Amino acid sequence: MINEDTSQAYAEALDQSDVLASFRDEFYVSDDVIYFDGNSLGLLSKRAEQTLLAMLESWKQDGIDGWTKGDNPWFYYSEELAKKSASLIGAKAEEVMITGSTTQNLHQLLATFYKPDGKRTKMIADELNFPSDLYAIKSQLRLRGLHPDEHLIRVKSRDGHTISEEDVIQAMTEEVAFIVLPSVYYRSGQVLDIKRVTEAAHEHGIIVAFDLCHSIGALPHELSDWGVDFAFWCTYKHLNAGPGAVGGLYVNEKHFGTEPGLAGWFGSDKEKQFDMEHTMIPAGHAGAYQVGTPHLLSAAPLLGSLEMFEAAGIHRIREKSLHLTAYMMMLIENELADYGFVIVNPTDDESRGAHIYLEHPEAARICKALKENNVIPDFRAPSGIRLAPVALYNTFVEVFNCIQILKTIMDEEQYKKFTNERDVVA
Template structure:
């Protein structure tokens, strides 16, 4: 890729900030004074709008009491559906194909239990060796529930280098024994973006259902799930979408699958007009709303209302444009400033294969992360040796990136890391 700069000065970084079309959105967030926050791929910052809608929801409980379910500006009963249009715009779907519900893990169980219907020779599930653990645990659990041994029936595509997964290897593993595929959109360690459109087409050509875990991409990268004919997808809303810690998640189901009874049902799977009839025969909702199970977590959804408003002030395509530019700027600074210091860039260099975060390997990664925090830079550590740095388009500045790279240099040159132990914290 062509370099975007030959000027590695702080003054040039400030010029880039001056030209940044999204710079004004930083004012929407609470960025702690003196802090450089580069962990938005793990937990996004709180916005002023999210704070407002959270407080408004508390007020609705105070003033509406139980009538808040059906009255007020945002009736709780329809709250998940009311946000579907805004969320659908970020993943390229129709509003009825998206629902705000559950958590990443419960949504994996919900969707896989629905679409994994082994029959004949098709009894296996495919994933990769580099998946986030919760995906693997859930798939293993679903196989056991159907009476299969995960050791033989969970096919994990191997990485050639321990960092990335080649699409050719995934396609080669799409045998006639595979029933369902679940893949990450972006690998959580290396930040590799998979070719979702290509993999979906290849799976369907072989009669395989395919879904994606978009936790590390939704809110940072445009997706077009409906146009690509993806069968199902799921994602959390507390990373790039800034919905708050442990916030409610989301899922997508292609409308061609509407009418199917979800694998896990509850009273919120019901058609809304029938839900309070209290019948024991479920009338399944004919939208992605059918994949809800229980009563929505109103105060978990509340900050997401405000968080999504910010995405309506721009477009996901503009967000991706800045994300690619600022992450490439960081890559170029790293290549220029950090040679010989033990750092290794582990994410793809090509724009079309790179997600929203930088993956920087180092033998002293744990101690470097501790030293970064001492320098008021918030990174993320991932075992065994990865420092993850996310220059989030909505609130990270180019000056933040410049300063971070200088700090990374000083941590090694001045041996600042030696002041810390190499023990991982409970939450890395």
């Protein structure tokens, strides 16, 4: 529980009792910068650096033999990463594959498992989803000669920030074949009840996929127990695998044996792959939905990062994350009440992801002022400020200092020297 104590001494006491405090030393952090953008790009850890350097050394020393030699042969690297990722989403190792990118993996899932038939042709998404997911869905509909305006149901938000699970369930009709939803919404940080939505979808004969980009590495999942059909994610946010790092996908074992819609030779049974036959024999597990050769240099840092998650434990990470965000909300309510900030993210632990989402009419210029004061936030147009204190490397004192800096920015009107427009990359 977080107390209504706004003193720095309280923040210091929280840090002293933090069981994950030692993991901060594993990351390249600057004591002069408060980095609260880990929900867009996680910081580099020393373990991730070492596994990347080990990959380079393997290439340097072994050349092409690196595919089969060394501590982590490249030919099986994706499978090794899948084993280490499985516990983070509550899946069996064979149901996971580390491959591709977020959008590429969604394309693969839709190309393989979205099978419009008769009147069951529609897909459900929502109006708050990340644009890339909607681009993929619309393109897959068009490839089948279906118009998105007629065959994509976008569930409306009641408040502009969150999605009601009741409204999602209400949209499930006998015309729907496939559902794609986020586990955590990238703006508001709302956590969707995956189990409830999945059970309702299956009652209506619909299969469902979840985008885990803003939840994997931040909160626990039990995808296999919940009966989830599919999931996909990136690894460069909370998993700290580096910019443009490899993605991941999950396919429930009940769907094994379905031929990949986007076939490529790395989806082959590994015992058969180098037979070079022109008829593909897919792997008998989630590995079937790989396409091309693994991007090993973008996959290597993930190995070191996942080792750290094994040591820290996802449940302890979630517990600290909730404490960090609860503490930040308490300070905002007590210190910034008169400055026009509105907390938009869900405030209860069940529904709150791993970041705080504030709205303010001057959000873009406030974010620029924060950066000038060495606080790294994330702006989301038109008026959103995301602040993500990450359990593995951020501290309660950093949260305290951030709010004090924000208060100073508002008191001194520092933000007024900036334009209230986003930069090219926000």
